[in-house]
Amino acid sequence: MKRGFLNSAKSKAIRLGSDAGYGSSSTIGAPSMPTPDLSSSGTDTVILPANAAPDEPVTVCFFWPGSKEVLMKMPGYPKPLRKVSEPTFRVGELIIDEQPLLISVRGVPVAVPAMLNQEQTTKYQLREFEKYLEVVLKKMRPADREAFMSLANSHLTDGSGPIAGRIRTNSLGLDGLCPAMTGPMAQYSSVPHYISRMNNSCSPNTTSNFHDTSISYTVYAARDIAEGEELTLSYSDVWDTAANRQQTFKPYGFVCACDACRDPISSDRRHAKIRAFVPSVRMWAVNRSLPDDWLINKCLEQIALLEQEKLEGESHYHAAINAIMEAYICLGDSPKVRKWAARARKCPWAATLESLDVMIALKSHDGHPLWRMRVEK
Numbered sequence: 001m002k003r004g005f006l007n008s009a010k011s012k013a014i015r016l017g018s019d020a021g022y023g024s025s026s027t028i029g030a031p032s033m034p035t036p037d038l039s040s041s042g043t044d045t046v047i048l049p050a051n052a053a054p055d056e057p058v059t060v061c062f063f064w065p066g067s068k069e070v071l072m073k074m075p076g077y078p079k080p081l082r083k084v085s086e087p088t089f090r091v092g093e094l095i096i097d098e099q100p101l102l103i104s105v106r107g108v109p110v111a112v113p114a115m116l117n118q119e120q121t122t123k124y125q126l127r128e129f130e131k132y133l134e135v136v137l138k139k140m141r142p143a144d145r146e147a148f149m150s151l152a153n154s155h156l157t158d159g160s161g162p163i164a165g166r167i168r169t170n171s172l173g174l175d176g177l178c179p180a181m182t183g184p185m186a187q188y189s190s191v192p193h194y195i196s197r198m199n200n201s202c203s204p205n206t207t208s209n210f211h212d213t214s215i216s217y218t219v220y221a222a223r224d225i226a227e228g229e230e231l232t233l234s235y236s237d238v239w240d241t242a243a244n245r246q247q248t249f250k251p252y253g254f255v256c257a258c259d260a261c262r263d264p265i266s267s268d269r270r271h272a273k274i275r276a277f278v279p280s281v282r283m284w285a286v287n288r289s290l291p292d293d294w295l296i297n298k299c300l301e302q303i304a305l306l307e308q309e310k311l312e313g314e315s316h317y318h319a320a321i322n323a324i325m326e327a328y329i330c331l332g333d334s335p336k337v338r339k340w341a342a343r344a345r346k347c348p349w350a351a352t353l354e355s356l357d358v359m360i361a362l363k364s365h366d367g368h369p370l371w372r373m374r375v376e377k
């Protein structure tokens with residue numbers, strides 16, 4: 001799965017990758033020091049939103065210069081979190097809207113002694129980074145610090161300190177906040193409290209987005225979730241092969257035993273088939289050699305495959321539903337357009353809800369550019 005994109009209003013939340021970037025930067029600059037001065041590393045620690053009341057959640061942000069300004073200039077910032085009342089875990093429902101406890105740089109400039117080998121260098125960098133993180137964590141509210149330190153840590157033997165270890169185990173990646181930087185160090189690690197408790201499944205029953213204006217994650221039910229069923233998210237790119245996904249999980253210290261990983265050959269084959277189909281409404285609408293129901297049937301097959309793989313949270317699922325809705329516009333069938341728009345609306349993580357609401361409300365869709373394209377051309 002590709003990293004989160006902050007410059008989109010709906011950037012998908014993904015685990016950063018437990019090994020990604022840490023200790024790999026040959027970061028040279030500030031000398032090592034026992035109690036680091038954060039400003040000497042070029043970083044800054046800010047608490048956002050700046051004027052939060054004591055009972056409102058905040059995020060401690062260990063940032064490169066410029067990132068705070070990027071966030072604060074986002075149109076709509078600061079947007080309050082939505083209150084989630086009784087989560088019912090029906091498909092499309094919001095399970096949680098959560099502001100992370102911490103957003104952190106993935107390393108700081110460290111002058112590494114020349115005689116160290118690669119392994120010693122990594123450990124040295126991690127030790128120095130931990131000293132910075134200790135200073136940053138002191139800025140957290142005590143209850144938030146306690147929540148952070150209660151999170152799982154799968155990095156007990158690789159030189160990570162207790163704070164970096166928890167960041168590496170639990171973080172989701174954030175892109176797009178460092179206009180002046182490129183490469184892995186331009187990404188931040190973000191650590192939520194509740195979402196960090198979610199285990200991996202390669203067929204996850206939730207899907208999450210990051211929202212830059214509220215600095216928060218929304219987690220939706222990707223399908224109906226039975227009472228007592230564990231909530232899961234994916235730590236890897238679900239479209240990666242099962243073998244590659246297991247490699248991603250190694251630093252987290254587990255072997256995934258989800259349905260897709262237990263039957264890797266069939267699952268990989270179905271994944272490849274899903275990815276090979278990209279619905280093109282306009283191509284079908286003008287191609288008279290294809291039957292009228294060709295696109296709809298292909299999309300229904302795609303939906304069935306995605307449901308078999310339990311990948312309803314992926315964009316391919318919403319794309320197939322949306323294509324059926326548009327195919328019915330091309331066929332001039334407004335009742336079916338409303339029906340499929342209502343179904344697309346159950347993927348709020350992928351859809352523009354306002355335009356779907358318009359589709360659902362309209363008696364006729366004769367103002368749409370695709371209207372009766374398949375019938376009259």
Ligand SMILES: C[S@@+](CC[C@H](N)C(=O)[O-])C[C@H]1O[C@@H](n2cnc3c(N)ncnc32)[C@H](O)[C@@H]1O
Pocket residue numbers: 151152153154169170196197198199200201251252253254255256257
């Ligand atoms: C982000 S934490 C998830 C929450 C953690 N299980 C807890 O109780 O707080 C990541 C850790 O959870 C465990 N984990 C996550 N997904 C798992 C899975 N599918 N099977 C076994 N262990 C898993 C691993 O120990 C991993 O290092």
